Amino acid sequence: MHRFNPPPSWPEPPTASWRPPLGWEPDPEWPDAPAGWGFWINRHGRKASGPIGAYGAVDGGRLDLATADRALLLMHN
Template identity: 55%
Template sequence: MSWSAPPDPRVFHGYSDAPSHSILVTVGWCLSGGFVLLGFLGLFMMGAPSDPCAPDGVGCGPEPTTFGAVGVGFLVAAVVAAGWSLFWQARDRRYRFQPPPNWPAVELGWRPPRGWTPPAAFPQAPEGWKFWQ
């Protein structure tokens, strides 16, 4: 006689983990950090002494103000990337767990821990129930 495993409660109840945009948040913070480093490097290059060069001289490098402008551009990009991450973090927090009407009530703001599944004793959720709203 063989025993089959009980059905996965997530499949049985239609439960799925909370919507998450962790990849988008992480990418935004990584880009922000990189842009900050490049931005400060550009600003520090603006203050570095350079060899005097005649205007429109041949063989001269970019003007120090060019480095400063590029540095400011990178710092602006860092702020935009940080805003991107904050936007997606706020979007993740706005979802609320809504238990089905035939389940016990939960505290306001309760979120199931990662990997949580409802106990098998809970009745099945109504057809098409949205757990996250």
């Protein structure tokens, strides 16, 4: 289960289980997140890719590439 992890300068979510709905964007008046901020964490509190399509999550194409077998990538060239 992934949990949304707002940057320290953003308001806390209304509940611990809150997830941004699809299409959600942060308030433009909020400060930018620190560089490399992990918007999603796993049940162990470690940075996670997040649910596909959710704000701050790794998109499906990037996730597929990140988990692809290197040998298969070399065969593509």
